[in-house]
Amino acid sequence: MLLRFFKMNGAGNDFIIVDNRDLSLTKELDGDTIAALCDRHRGIGADGLLAVEPAQKGADFRFRYYNADGGEAEMCGNGARCFGRFTAHLGEIILKKVTFETIAGTLAAEMVGEDVRIAMSEPKDLKLDTGAAIPGLDSALHFVNTGVPHVVSFLESPEALDEFDVYNNGSAIRNHTAFAPAGTNANFAAVLSPGHISIRTYERGVEDETLACGTGMVASALVHHLLTGAPSPIKVDVEGGDTLEIGFEKTGEQSFKNVTLTGPADFVYEGEIDI
Numbered sequence: 001m002l003l004r005f006f007k008m009n010g011a012g013n014d015f016i017i018v019d020n021r022d023l024s025l026t027k028e029l030d031g032d033t034i035a036a037l038c039d040r041h042r043g044i045g046a047d048g049l050l051a052v053e054p055a056q057k058g059a060d061f062r063f064r065y066y067n068a069d070g071g072e073a074e075m076c077g078n079g080a081r082c083f084g085r086f087t088a089h090l091g092e093i094i095l096k097k098v099t100f101e102t103i104a105g106t107l108a109a110e111m112v113g114e115d116v117r118i119a120m121s122e123p124k125d126l127k128l129d130t131g132a133a134i135p136g137l138d139s140a141l142h143f144v145n146t147g148v149p150h151v152v153s154f155l156e157s158p159e160a161l162d163e164f165d166v167y168n169n170g171s172a173i174r175n176h177t178a179f180a181p182a183g184t185n186a187n188f189a190a191v192l193s194p195g196h197i198s199i200r201t202y203e204r205g206v207e208d209e210t211l212a213c214g215t216g217m218v219a220s221a222l223v224h225h226l227l228t229g230a231p232s233p234i235k236v237d238v239e240g241g242d243t244l245e246i247g248f249e250k251t252g253e254q255s256f257k258n259v260t261l262t263g264p265a266d267f268v269y270e271g272e273i274d275i
């Protein structure tokens with residue numbers, strides 16, 4: 001069959017997006033097919049695939065997200081902005097706000113000028129300095145689930161981050177027994193100035209560094225706040241060159257509400273491919 005798809009990216013994290021509101025694609029889009037579509041040499045190429053499905057709990061849509069390896073993940077921050085932009089354009093009138101159900105909860109996307117702002121789920125399982133370690137890395141491994149699991153480790157300087165081996169260190173953290181069986185994404189960060197950080201992320205399910213990771217930016221910004229007291233909003237520079245903004249309100253020593261992620265979500269092209 002011919003699959004109609006759209007290609008989008010959020011800060012360089014790139015996605016295939018398909019409209020499955022009539023559920024006609026559900027059988028076709030198995031894990032192997034998704035992995036083949038995301039293959040950068042033999043397929044369309046992407047960090048993940050987003051499917052728009054009908055809502056089950058009263059929101060506007062249901063959000064499904066699959067990593068490049070074909071496995072489903074609970075949430076994707078950059079994907080959520082692309083999903084928001086895409087679904088806002090599905091009707092005759094372009095919507096300003098859409099809501100959608102993810103495995104991590106019901107979220108909202110609001111169009112803010114050129115950007116999209118996601119109202120994120122409340123972060124959970126936050127632990128500063130988990131005590132886990134990998135050989136050759138001295139900095140502490142902090143953990144927080146911002147929709148999906150994230151480790152955050154702050155390096156001593158932006159220069160150290162530039163030269164850092166994200167692939168090998170990220171893979172060691174992603175597969176560390178301390179974060180099994182789900183595994184984790186791994187973010188390496190550096191402070192540029194108070195309230196402004198830079199991060200690089202190794203993504204679970206892509207099994208490599210990506211140009212940006214939205215839930216990773218949120219995790220890193222919240223850890224930066226807890227370690228330094230930097231107030232909301234926090235700016236995050238990513239490997240793809242963009243700077244995004246994380247907003248939050250603190251509700252307790254290590255709890256937050258009204259967490260937002262604001263940044264770009266761009267259409268690239270649309271096409272058809274035989275699957």
Ligand SMILES: N[C@@H](CCC[C@H](N)C(=O)O)C(=O)O
Nearest residue numbers: 073076077078148213214215
């Ligand atoms: N790119 C994402 C995160 C996607 C899911 C992640 N790879 C996982 O499996 O946890 C983002 O922008 O948040």
